Amino acid sequence: MYPDKPETQITTPKNERNHWPKITLILAAFLLLAVGALIGPALIQNAQAGTAIAPPAQIAPVSLFEDQNALADLYDQVLPSVVNIQVVATPQTGNLPEGFQLPKGFELPQGAPKLRGQGSGFIWDDEGHIITNNHVVENAESVTVVFSNGYWADAEVVATDPQADLAVLKVTPPEGVEWKPLPRAEANTLRVGHMVIAIGNPFGLAGTMTTGIVSALERSLPVGEMGQSRYTLPDLIQTDAAINPGNSGGPLLDLNGQVVGVNFAIESPGRFNSGVGFAIPMSIVNRVVPALIEDGKYEYAYLGLSGSTITPEMAKALGLDNTTRGVYVAEVLPGGPSEKAGLQGATGITTDSEGNEIQTGGDIITAIDGEPVVIFEDLVNYLVTKASPGQTVTLDVIRDGKPMEVEVTLGTRPEGQPQEEQANKSEGVNAREAMDIAMELVTGDGELEGEIIQKVVTPDERDGKPVWVVKLSTTDQTATVVVDKATGDVLEMSIAKAD
Secondary structure: OOOOOOOOOOOOOHHHOOOHHHHHHHHHHHHHHHHHHHHHHHHHHHHHHOOOOOOOOOOOOHHHHHHHHHHHHHHHHHHHHEEEEEEEEOOOOOOOOOOOOOOOOOOOOOOOOOEEEEEEEEEOOOOOEEEEOHHHHOOEEEEEEEOOOOOEEEEEEEEEEOOOOEEEEEOOOOOOOOOOOOOEOOOOOOOOOOEEEEEEOHHHOOOEEEEEEEEEEEEEEEEOOOOOOOEEEEEEEEEOOOOOOOOOOOEEEOOOOOEEEEEEEEOOOOOOOOOOEEEEEHHHHHHHHHHHHHHOOOOOEEOOEEEEEOOHHHHHHHOOOOOOOOEEEEEEOOOOHHHHHOOOOOOEEEEOOOOOEEEEOOOEEEEEOOEEOOOHHHHHHHHHHOOOOOOEEEEEEEEOOEEEEEEEEOEEOOOOOOOOOOOOOOOOOOHHHHHHHHHHHHHHOOOOOOOOOEEEEEEEEEOOEEEEEEEEEOOOEEEEEEEEOOOOOEEEEEEEEOO
8 A cells, every 4th residue: 555545546437437527628728728819919018018917816896996097087187287385474473374383472573584384276267377275375475386297486466365265376387387277166066975086285295185075065164363353154065085284275176177165274183184174165266266356356245243043042042942943133233234124133131041141132034035044154155155245135034923024235244344243332231231230239239149040131211211121030039220221320220039
């Protein structure tokens, strides 16, 4: 016996053997010959060219290869239209170029060296215009546009709009630059879940492409420096495509390579991508940019009011049912469009079950020109993207529980006036000031015992004079203080046992 052979071998008689293995081998040989005849010339050519003789086996589905090639083609198509914007700016505390931040309270010395910042932009039209963010070029002494092939040109700042955070530059492109304005998508065509692409220069890394989806629509953010006039920028696109410092002003694109927005902000305490980025939508860009090019500015429609979205707590305090949605008008600007139209702001103050102060007596706006107003941003969005100064709009309003319509002829937002955020105080003492006067009186003199759990301020008259009637209640007592609306003088005060 041989040690490497089994002790027993089973054989098949010749006339009973299975011929299928032999047939299979013959078929396989023919198949190999056929494949060789098809790809042999290509392999020989590749070998002669010094490239790989044979490609690796394709593991991923064909669709993935098609998708990645489509993105690569889109990048090649769009990149020449995206630019790097380099800025030399005068340093100013609290107002620095993109990519710079000073410590809180730091004061820049006189004669401090110039600061350099950067951002992104894209080609808008055939007239040499380039779009970026206002905050990229704000306070710039010089602006240089660098193209994807490395060529550059000095840029003129044509006009800026801090309220929309947009700016228009103009250049004379050097010879050899492929000047291709990017196509623009129709406004309001995006849906949550749509795929989007950002191309820009994060951290100075030119020509960076990132992808993601539309995470949400109709977001809003304040724009402007704290302590200065701030504006609500509505209708923003939220995306998880990576956006970092340096991406500002670059395009957000759809899968057709069309611009759907201008990247401008991230939500991140560390100023780096956290998956929450924002872009200015074409509904705003398409209105503001042409006006900046034509007129040097964009005029915003103006209602002249301050207000807030109705919350569950506010609804309970106002006695509204849980299906009432809209904007509560807290105050109307004296002499403004809303006051002229008869819109009514709050006339008093009350407190909810948790002690939060709620203004009372104001109108509730539920629609503008037939379009529902559910949150405050809906109202601002309509004014920014669909309305113009001089236009008359119809507001659907609830006043004292009854529906009605109020027609308002819109004005032009005054320079430096935030968009429907805070109206100027009217003359005399307002409800808040009357309550403070009453609070100081009854608590300072010890007239009222215990913790105040309810505050109510309502308008009234005494001897033909307008007054505020302030009621401050503890568990056991209620103090009533009558304050002259014109002078702030206390006309009456009484304390009684609580009901």
